[in-house]
Amino acid sequence: MRLKGATILIEELLRQGVDTVFGYPGGAVLDIYDELYKYSDRIDHVITAHEQGACHAADGYARASGKTGVVIATSGPGATNLVTGIANANLDSVPLVAITGNVSVNALGRDSFQEVDIVGITQPIVKHNFMVRHVQELEQTIKEAFLIANSGRKGPVLIDIPKNVQTDTCEYGIAVVPRMPDKPKLPYVKDKVLEAIRNSTKPFIYCGGGVIAASAEQEVLELSHRLDAPVGLSMMGRTALPDSYDYNLGMCGMHGEYAASKAQSECDLMLAIGVRFSDRATGDLNEYTKKCTVIHIDIDKAEFGKNVDPDFCLQGDVKAILQDLLKDLKGVRHPEWREEITEFKKTKTPDRPGEFCPKNIIEAVRRHMQDSTVVATDVGQHQMWTVQYYDFEQPRTLLTSGGLGTMGYGLGAAIGGCIGSGRKRTVLFTSEGSFGMNLNELCTVVSQDLPITIVVLDNNVLGMVRQWQGIFYEGRYSQTTLNRKTDFAALANAFGAKGYSVATLEELEKVLTETDTGDKGAYLIDCHINQDEKVLPMIPPGKSIKNIILKG
Amino acid sequence: MEERFIIDLWVNNRFGVLNRITGLYSKRGYNIETIHAGPTDVPGVTKIEIVSTGDDYMRTQVISQLEKLYDIRKVDLRTEMTGD
Numbered sequence: 001m002r003l004k005g006a007t008i009l010i011e012e013l014l015r016q017g018v019d020t021v022f023g024y025p026g027g028a029v030l031d032i033y034d035e036l037y038k039y040s041d042r043i044d045h046v047i048t049a050h051e052q053g054a055c056h057a058a059d060g061y062a063r064a065s066g067k068t069g070v071v072i073a074t075s076g077p078g079a080t081n082l083v084t085g086i087a088n089a090n091l092d093s094v095p096l097v098a099i100t101g102n103v104s105v106n107a108l109g110r111d112s113f114q115e116v117d118i119v120g121i122t123q124p125i126v127k128h129n130f131m132v133r134h135v136q137e138l139e140q141t142i143k144e145a146f147l148i149a150n151s152g153r154k155g156p157v158l159i160d161i162p163k164n165v166q167t168d169t170c171e172y173g174i175a176v177v178p179r180m181p182d183k184p185k186l187p188y189v190k191d192k193v194l195e196a197i198r199n200s201t202k203p204f205i206y207c208g209g210g211v212i213a214a215s216a217e218q219e220v221l222e223l224s225h226r227l228d229a230p231v232g233l234s235m236m237g238r239t240a241l242p243d244s245y246d247y248n249l250g251m252c253g254m255h256g257e258y259a260a261s262k263a264q265s266e267c268d269l270m271l272a273i274g275v276r277f278s279d280r281a282t283g284d285l286n287e288y289t290k291k292c293t294v295i296h297i298d299i300d301k302a303e304f305g306k307n308v309d310p311d312f313c314l315q316g317d318v319k320a321i322l323q324d325l326l327k328d329l330k331g332v333r334h335p336e337w338r339e340e341i342t343e344f345k346k347t348k349t350p351d352r353p354g355e356f357c358p359k360n361i362i363e364a365v366r367r368h369m370q371d372s373t374v375v376a377t378d379v380g381q382h383q384m385w386t387v388q389y390y391d392f393e394q395p396r397t398l399l400t401s402g403g404l405g406t407m408g409y410g411l412g413a414a415i416g417g418c419i420g421s422g423r424k425r426t427v428l429f430t431s432e433g434s435f436g437m438n439l440n441e442l443c444t445v446v447s448q449d450l451p452i453t454i455v456v457l458d459n460n461v462l463g464m465v466r467q468w469q470g471i472f473y474e475g476r477y478s479q480t481t482l483n484r485k486t487d488f489a490a491l492a493n494a495f496g497a498k499g500y501s502v503a504t505l506e507e508l509e510k511v512l513t514e515t516d517t518g519d520k521g522a523y524l525i526d527c528h529i530n531q532d533e534k535v536l537p538m539i540p541p542g543k544s545i546k547n548i549i550l551k552g
Numbered sequence: 553m554e555e556r557f558i559i560d561l562w563v564n565n566r567f568g569v570l571n572r573i574t575g576l577y578s579k580r581g582y583n584i585e586t587i588h589a590g591p592t593d594v595p596g597v598t599k600i601e602i603v604s605t606g607d608d609y610m611r612t613q614v615i616s617q618l619e620k621l622y623d624i625r626k627v628d629l630r631t632e633m634t635g636d
Contacts, residue, residue, distance in 0.1 A: 119568060124575050128622040131567060148622060183619050184627075302616035305609070 001173055005135040006031035006166040009099070010039050012142040018070050020044045020061065020419060022054040026074020027114060028101030031166040046419065046448060048412070049440035051078050055085025056412025056438075059094050060399045063413070064374050065420035066215075068095040068150050075102045076114030079160075080121065084406060087125040089156040091403025092236060093213060095149040096156040097142075098122075104164040105133055119160050127155030135168035140175040151180050153300040154213055186301060186315040193312045194328050196269060196293050202337045203229035204267030206252060209236030209402070210274015210298060210318050217241065217395050219322035220273060226326065228334045229271070230341050232260035234281050235387055236402045237274070242393045249341070253281035254539050255384040258548065259344040261537075265545045266291065266340065273297045274318045277307035278403065279541070287544035297321050349536050349550065356504050358385040358457055361527050364505065365427060365455055366391050368512045373397065374417040374426045378410035378434030381463035384535040386429045408437030411454070415441060418450045425451045425519050432482065433462045442495040445522045453515060454497075454524040456488055459531045467534050471549070481531075492524035501526045554607055556585070558630040559615065561600040562592065564623040573600065573624075576617050582610055597625065 003011065009032060013021070021043060025033040036045050048054040051073045058069030069089075073082050079100040089096040103112040119131045128148050130141045138161070145157040197203065205227075207220050217240050224231050224247055231241055232252040241248040249260035264270065270292045275281070282288045289308060296303070296310035297318050304313040314321050352360065362385055369375075371393035377383040377400045392398055399417045401409040410430045418426035435456055445452050462480040469477050492499030500511045502525060515523040534552040539545060563569050570589065577584050586603040606614070611629065618627045 120571065123568065123571060124579055133567075181622070181625065300620070302613070302620055304616075305612060 001171065002169050003172045004031070004167055004169045005138050005161065006035045008135070008138050008170075008172045009142065009161070009166070010035045010043065011172060012139055013070065014039075014042060016142070016146045017067070018043065020046065021070040021072055022046045022048060022057040022061070022416065023072030024048060024051050024054055024074065024078060026078045026101065028075035028078075028103060028163050029072060029166075031163070032072060032099070032101065046415070046444070048415070048444045050438065051081035052085055052408070053412040053415070053438055053441040053444065055082045055098065056088065056406075056409050057416035057419075058096055059085060059089045060376060060413030060416030061420035062089075062094050062096055062416070063399050064396055064417040066396065067420070068097055068146055069416065070097050070099065072099045073101075074114065075100060075118075076116050079116055079118040083122060083125070085412075086122055086156045086158065088401055088404040088406045088409060090125045090127065092401065093154050093209060094156065095154040097145050097149050098156060098158040100158065100160050101166070102131075102160050102162045105162045106164070108162065118158065122158050125156075126158050129158040129160070131160045132165050133162070135165050135170045138165060139172055140178070143175055144178045147178050147180060184301075186304070186313055188314060188316065190314065190325065190328070193295055193314060194325065196295060196312060197227065197271070197325075197329065200269035200293070201334055202266065202268040202340075203227045203271065203334070204263055204269065204292070205229050205231040205271045205273065206234070206264060206275055207231060207237045207240050207273045208234040208275030211237055211240040212395050214274065214299070214317055214319040215395075216274070216319035216322055219319055219326065221245065222326055223271070223322060223329075226329050226331050228332055228338065230263050232256070232264050234275050234278070235400065238387055239392045239395050239398045243391045244393060249345070251387055254283065254541070255388065255535050255537065257388070258347040258537050258550065259341065261539065261545050261548065262344045262347070263341055268292050270294045271297070272308075272310070273322070274299075276303050279307070282307065283539050284542055284544040287546070347550065354505065356508070356527070356529060358382070358529060358533055359389045360505055361455070361457065361508060361529070362386060362389040362429065364508055364512060365453075368516050369425065369427060372421070372424070374399065374421045374424070376400070376410045376414035376417055376426065376428045378428075378430040379405045379407045380431050380434055381467065381533065381535050382429050382431045382434070382457040385457070407434040410434060411438050411441040411445070414452050414454075415444055415448070415450060418452055419448070423450065423519060425453065428452060428454045430454060430456055431463065432456060432458045432460070432484065432486065432488070435488075436484075436486070439491070442492065442497060446496040450522060451519045452522050454492070456524065456526045457529055458488065458526050459529045459533060461531045463531070463533065464535065466531070471540070488524055488526040497522040497524055499524045499526065501528070503528045554605055556603065556605045557611055559602045559604075559618070560628040560630050561602070561618065561624055562626040563598050563600060564625065565596050565598040566623055569598075569623045570600070572621055573602070573618065576614065576621075577604065580610070580613065582606055582614060
């Protein structure tokens with residue numbers, strides 16, 4: 001079958017199981033959009049306000065659905081607008097295929113209109129990228145791109161397709177099914193690992209995003225039961241275990257739960273599963289693993305010893321490895337360790353009943369949502385509060401920018417997450433700083449008729465930076481007091497959503513009841529909170545649990 | 553301990569492959585002292601030799617990061633040389 005490049009692209013997307021793409025048209029992708037028009041009954045294209053929003057949406061779609069997200073942008077500025085979104089997906093290992101148009105091959109390298117070397121620009125922030133110079137390579141390239149994005153440690157792949165490659169024709173349906181090249185692996189030796197586990201009296205499981213990527217949640221839960229081991233989570237590992245499980249201690253690290261970080265520092269064995277030991281999670285590396293043996297289980301060989309030197313490494317798919325280990329592990333009890341954990345759990349940030357504070361706001365919102373509700377966040381204080389206080393019960397219900405910390409990620413991610421979860425009610429927790437970065441996507445929420453509830457934790461300041469200025473810069477609040485006069489409720493109304501502004505728990509409850517309209521309706525609730533609200537506990541950067549700050 | 557070492561790479565001869573390799577070094581602030589590339593008997597496969605200096609950690613990181621690159625077929629740590 002002889003087809004033109006743009007048709008080959010769409011046909012191949014369909015073969016890859018793609019039914020939804022996010023993007024923005026432009027001169028260098030006109031032929032692709034012409035095909036999308038013809039295929040509109042089979043592929044849903046979501047037009048956003050800005051390519052960055054489209055890229056975050058594809059990322060959020062991938063995180064919520066487990067499928068590979070697809071974003072399309074034109075050459076030049078369209079392509080460069082994807083950069084933050086691609087870097088974000090790369091640091092959080094999200095499977096994403098970004099497709100950009102470019103000027104025709106004979107115009108490349110001549111500084112043509114809207115020409116950039118997007119392959120060069122994105123090279124350090126992708127898992128791999130391709131420039132397709134001949135239409136004959138296109139089919140094979142797309143197959144490889146999807147394979148790379150979604151195999152091993154997942155990540156973003158970019159395909160740059162010059163205009164003439166979109167219009168040239170060639171035979172389609174002749175490419176071979178690619179397979180990932182064999183790479184050297186560590187030998188799989190489990191005897192010593194099993195021995196270390198059996199010798200432990202204070203085991204601790206630390207699990208990260210790799211557990212969710214591998215769908216190994218049940219195996220981790222079983223391991224925790226079997227070893228009588230508490231579980232701490234990295235931020236990317238949040239939602240791997242239900243919060244209702246009593247041995248899920250919550251997040252470890254800089255803004256983690258005291259009990260989780262304390263148990264991690266007191267354990268004699270740390271089973272680290274699908275984690276990469278980010279500096280935000282470890283703090284002082286010398287203190288971090290002082291008392292324990294570390295078993296690191298991950299699919300990516302390059303992670304072993306990158307930040308933390310493990311005593312034992314097991315490389316491979318974490319689900320398969322855990323299933324294998326479980327075959328050889330009998331149930332044990334560690335009552336003394338359990339008592340210690342119970343003791344650790346008593347140290348908490350105090351409750352503040354009746355106050356209009358982040359914890360009470362987030363818990364009030366949670367009461368109006370389902371266990372399956374997808375929750376997106378932006379970046380900053382509100383992100384940490386959401387991760388700390390929102391009660392997550394199901395995997396893939398939290399979309400948050402972990403590695404890159406991208407302010408402005410949330411609204412795009414909420415759009416993608418909403419679509420990826422079957423257009424069910426989705427929540428975005430954001431703040432006026434983060435929301436201000438990409439609030440243009442409100443138009444997409446409305447035009448797509450998406451049931452998204454946006455909760456703005458509005459404290460009139462750039463709270464997280466301000467918090468650091470307060471603690472580490474003697475209260476010199478440089479450029480973090482915003483004093484903007486934006487009326488977010490009116491803004492939401494102007495976009496065609498419905499906006500509310502609240503300042504008490506009673507008002508909030510009333511609005512939450514009014515907006516509890518199932519999977520219909522886009523709402524924004526602007527919650528005016530105190531500018532001195534802090535994220536606690538906090539382990540200062542580069543420090544350990546010994547230096548934890550519990551009170552503001 | 554800092555030591556000079558040579559890494560031999562067999563790579564798919566595609567656009568930008570050298571960029572990807574040198575990018576891994578520069579991202580981590582590792583210096584390349586000598587780089588040499590040439591054809592092999594296998595069509596489409598190029599051999600690249602890179603000489604650089606670093607400690608155990610740097611060497612292990614460079615090798616494992618290089619191994620992850622899609623267009624790299626094989627990474628070999630060759631003789632370690634001490635002094636000149």
